[in-house]
Amino acid sequence: MSILIVAEHRRGKVRPITLEMVSAAKELGDETVVAVIAKDPATLADQVDVEGVREIVCVKVDPEGFENDVVREALEQLISDREPDVVLVGFSIDSMGFGPALAAKLGLGFASDVFALRRDGDDLVAERSFYGSKVNAELDFPNSERVLLMIRPTAWPPAEGEGAAISAELDVTISGSRARHVDFHEVAASEDVDITGADFLLSVGRGVGEKENLGQFEGLADKMGATLSVSRPLVDQGWMPSSRQVGQSGKTVKPKVYLALGISGAVQHLAGMKTSGTIIAINTDPEAAIFNVAHYGAVADLFEVAEELEKLY
Amino acid sequence: MKVLVAVKQVAVLGDEVEFTEDEREVDPDYLDFALNEWDSYATEEALRLVEAAGSGEVVVVTVGDEDAEDCMRRCLAMGADRGIRVEAVRTLDPIQVARALAEVVQSESPDLVFAGVQSSDSVQAATGGALAGLLDMPSVAVVTKIELGEGKATVNRELEGGLVDVVEVDTPAVITIQTGINEPRYATLRAIKQAEEKEIEVRQPGDLGPQAQRVRRMFVPPKGEGAEMLDGGAAEVAHRIQEIVQEKLA
Ligand SMILES: Cc1cc2nc3c(=O)[nH]c(=O)nc-3n(C[C@H](O)[C@H](O)[C@H](O)COP(=O)(O)OP(=O)(O)OC[C@H]3O[C@@H](n4cnc5c(N)ncnc54)[C@H](O)[C@@H]3O)c2cc1C
Ligand SMILES: Nc1ncnc2c1ncn2[C@@H]1O[C@H](COP(=O)(O)O)[C@@H](O)[C@H]1O
Numbered sequence: 001m002s003i004l005i006v007a008e009h010r011r012g013k014v015r016p017i018t019l020e021m022v023s024a025a026k027e028l029g030d031e032t033v034v035a036v037i038a039k040d041p042a043t044l045a046d047q048v049d050v051e052g053v054r055e056i057v058c059v060k061v062d063p064e065g066f067e068n069d070v071v072r073e074a075l076e077q078l079i080s081d082r083e084p085d086v087v088l089v090g091f092s093i094d095s096m097g098f099g100p101a102l103a104a105k106l107g108l109g110f111a112s113d114v115f116a117l118r119r120d121g122d123d124l125v126a127e128r129s130f131y132g133s134k135v136n137a138e139l140d141f142p143n144s145e146r147v148l149l150m151i152r153p154t155a156w157p158p159a160e161g162e163g164a165a166i167s168a169e170l171d172v173t174i175s176g177s178r179a180r181h182v183d184f185h186e187v188a189a190s191e192d193v194d195i196t197g198a199d200f201l202l203s204v205g206r207g208v209g210e211k212e213n214l215g216q217f218e219g220l221a222d223k224m225g226a227t228l229s230v231s232r233p234l235v236d237q238g239w240m241p242s243s244r245q246v247g248q249s250g251k252t253v254k255p256k257v258y259l260a261l262g263i264s265g266a267v268q269h270l271a272g273m274k275t276s277g278t279i280i281a282i283n284t285d286p287e288a289a290i291f292n293v294a295h296y297g298a299v300a301d302l303f304e305v306a307e308e309l310e311k312l313y
Numbered sequence: 314m315k316v317l318v319a320v321k322q323v324a325v326l327g328d329e330v331e332f333t334e335d336e337r338e339v340d341p342d343y344l345d346f347a348l349n350e351w352d353s354y355a356t357e358e359a360l361r362l363v364e365a366a367g368s369g370e371v372v373v374v375t376v377g378d379e380d381a382e383d384c385m386r387r388c389l390a391m392g393a394d395r396g397i398r399v400e401a402v403r404t405l406d407p408i409q410v411a412r413a414l415a416e417v418v419q420s421e422s423p424d425l426v427f428a429g430v431q432s433s434d435s436v437q438a439a440t441g442g443a444l445a446g447l448l449d450m451p452s453v454a455v456v457t458k459i460e461l462g463e464g465k466a467t468v469n470r471e472l473e474g475g476l477v478d479v480v481e482v483d484t485p486a487v488i489t490i491q492t493g494i495n496e497p498r499y500a501t502l503r504a505i506k507q508a509e510e511k512e513i514e515v516r517q518p519g520d521l522g523p524q525a526q527r528v529r530r531m532f533v534p535p536k537g538e539g540a541e542m543l544d545g546g547a548a549e550v551a552h553r554i555q556e557i558v559q560e561k562l563a
Binding site: 256285 | 344411433449469481482522543548553558
């Protein structure tokens with residue numbers, strides 16, 4: 001199978017998902033081409049020259065930052081030039097802007113958040129989950145000659161080892177960009193704590209129910225010598241500042257102990273904490289996905305456990 | 314100002330699961346249904362834009378069976394003006410859903426189209442983008458702020474790590490809405506009653522095209538090593554947590 005990987009980069013650096021996709025591609029074939037679509041692709045090409053990459057195609061485009069129309073048009077021309085069997089892009093915010101659009105337009109087979117791949121004879125089989133990560137599914141693509149897959153970050157280790165890829169260039173014509181990059185806004189540095197430096201995080205999720213209940217956990221964290229962190233819904237509702245949020249759109253943390261109370265274990269939450277030293281999860285739902293990454297778990301009411309912890313500390 | 318919002322009735326799996334005979338789907342008896350969280354934010358954002366414009370309409374659209382109308386009633390109770398349901402089974406893939414939505418967008422010619430970033434039951438994060446691709450419309454994915462201008466809008470696109478990309482997009486456009494963009498209003502009891510009177514038009518879909526993906530089989534993920542489960546009551550669990558924490562922090 002021939003595979004075309006779209007390198008992801010931001011502000012002059014290739015993002016980790018790119019090399020993870022090179023590892024993913026190894027499950028399928030050995031004809032792996034990586035496309036670098038950028039204003040100055042040559043400066044990024046080095047970063048993707050790892051073992052397993054046969055060819056790196058540099059595609060020069062005008063905009064400095066990511067613009068979805070530009071990448072979509074460039075990729076469309078790459079696909080007709082290289083005719084790959086499989087196109088891999090990250091399951092990332094940038095790719096959400098052009099991957100599904102191109103798959104729909106070209107009538108490609110499609111799956112997102114793919115975390116396992118294999119070949120079954122001539123068929124490509126991709127695995128992803130449904131229903132709050134409680135159920136997995138194997139997908140195939142009987143109606144499609146070509147497939148575009150969005151790959152879950154951190155599902156594969158980054159490919160390493162010195163590469164010997166040949167390099168090429170492709171000229172593309174871009175007709176316009178209807179969604180233009182203006183500026184980046186940094187996440188406001190907050191005077192609040194830095195949860196990425198903590199050894200022990202007490203992390204609460206939507207299971208706490210109401211804002212009024214949060215005070216109790218701030219107190220408990222204090223007593224236990226832990227730092228309080230939260231899942232995204234608590235930030236969305238304005239209960240906690242975003243500096244306390246763990247996950248893909250928040251902070252990536254790796255404390256010695258991560259104690260999760262009332263967090264279901266959505267993929268974007270796990271992305272920010274699954275490499276923690278020891279994960280302890282309390283959830284009333286025995287099937288909650290958080291138990292799949294936890295080292296210790298208890299099917300219990302978080303308020304009851306919190307009350308007992310209060311007594312011990 | 315007319316905003317069309319694609320809304321989905323999502324399935325929520327409880328703590329037990331059985332599969333259909335062919336193992337390609339979850340037995341619907343084990344599913345509960347609700348309005349997708351992202352779509353309540355999208356509906357709220359549409360209502361605010363139309364309110365700010367002083368006139369216009371919010372049209373909510375769902376692709377699904379009759380039961381899926383429940384989620385639209387929620388949006389109508391929040392204040393959406395009318396609903397359109399495209400008759401279809403619940404288990405279409407995102408590109409097929411986009412094909413069904415595309416026909417509605419073409420006939421309604423809205424100024425903006427909103428979808429949620431993702432649906433909580435299938436996490437495809439694809440339907441809005443696919444819709445833009447089919448209609449060749451400008452689009453931005455994962456938006457946390459919208460400011461309307463003449464023939465364009467300035468929006469915040471939320472990137473990994475919370476970094477914000479400010480984007481200027483030509484309109485009409487398809488925008489996928491991220492949670493936290495606003496505070497969705499609650500529907501009053503009165504509004505819920507009134508919503509029962511609002512119109513939901515049912516349309517038959519055109520050609521939904523071939524499936525972009527086919528489920529071979531569904532299964533409960535193997536537990537792997539999994540977590541060591543702490544048994545006993547809350548007191549015992551708390552005691553064990555204290556021990557583990559002490560040991561791991563030492
Ligand atoms: C682009 C994008 C980026 C995102 N980034 C992030 C991110 O950075 N961080 C993040 O967290 N999410 C992120 N999300 C959201 C993510 O998809 C989930 O919606 C979110 O993580 C759910 O949070 P939760 O587990 O607290 O809530 P829920 O999924 O609602 O889970 C609540 C849990 O609490 C349990 N519970 C309820 N009551 C009790 C009780 N009394 N005792 C014990 N347990 C109880 C329930 O069984 C359930 O498992 C992102 C989503 C998108 C689309
Ligand atoms: N059956 C459907 N009917 C209407 N809108 C849908 C449907 N499925 C998905 N959507 C829209 O697409 C968004 C993203 O869903 P998904 O691509 O399934 O993750 C949802 O938030 C809805 O706005």
